[in-house]
Amino acid sequence: MNTRPSLNQEASRSDQPARAAAIEFTRSLAAAWVAELGTPLLGVYLLGSLAHGGLSRRYSDIDLAFIAEDAPSSVAFEDMQAHAAARSPELASKLSLFWTDRRFSVGRFPLLDRIDYLDHEKPLAERVRVRPARPSPKQIRSYLHGAPFENWRRAAQRFECLDRLPANERKAYLRVLLYPARFAFSWITGRVASNDDAVDFVCERRPLGLDTDLIGRALQCRLSDSDPDPLFEARTVLPQQVEACERIETNEQAIALSDWDPTAANYLIACGLIGEPVAPVITSGGPQKKN
Secondary structure (H helix, E strand, O other), X not given: OOOOHHHHHHHHHHHHHHHHHHHHHHHHHHHHHHHHHOOOEEEEEEOXXXXXXXXXXXXXXXXXXXXXXXXXXXXXXXXXXXHHHHHOHHHHOOEEEEEEEOOOOOOEOOHHHHHHXXXXXXXXXEOOOOOOOOOOHHHHHHHHHOXXXXXXXXXXXXXHHOOOOOHHHHHHHHHHHHHHHHHHHHHHHOOOOOHHHHHHHHHHHOXXXXXXXXXXXXXXXXXXXXXXXXXXHHHHHHHHHHHHHHHHHHXXXXXXXXXXXXXXXXXXXXXXXXXXXXXXXXXXXXXXXOO
């Protein structure tokens, strides 16, 4: 359930021109790549915030994926990137490109992005629909426990030790604040969600020890395209956020027995993994979650 209707609607209206420009940009790239690669190109797809909502003109990447019969040559790949830069240097700097072959055996297409492709992709060009095997819950937890969690932990430790927030680190800091919601959502459900839905998920379930109020304020900052500087004092809470996510990881038995079923919330509460549900508080702006 969306717990920030007025803020989301306002952000959605203000980001519509940015979304339209990004979609036009990606359509241009898809058409150029089809012309360049021809029939070996199986499909070009939107992923991430352009595919399932929540685009921020300031903070979002433009996630674009292409699938080909075989890996493109280095020359073809450079030509594709050059076309993006020629089309729009500003948008090309935000481009995050995922690619693989028909067998999903090469390239850059991490496990969570594969799930995003399976659940949320929006085709810009498609000759053949390729459906890779869905990662198992065990594979998802193993992946999350590895580099993604360790990279976030190190980033959290680094920001905790800083005396000030450099201007060029604002986006990275905001991502560090929001990551616990994305992590908890994927660890518990085996799926991928927008920042909005992931934050709603943790605010409703309140994993023990996790400062969901801070995560909610970080999301508001992202939605309003604001500087996260007012949240920098909260960097002292980051060790607590890491510990809360470690608690989710180590309580794997509770997660496994829940069978990825949201109706198993009572069991997770009994195991001490999440808190009691919080009743919504009705305000003039609509239903809000009180943490």
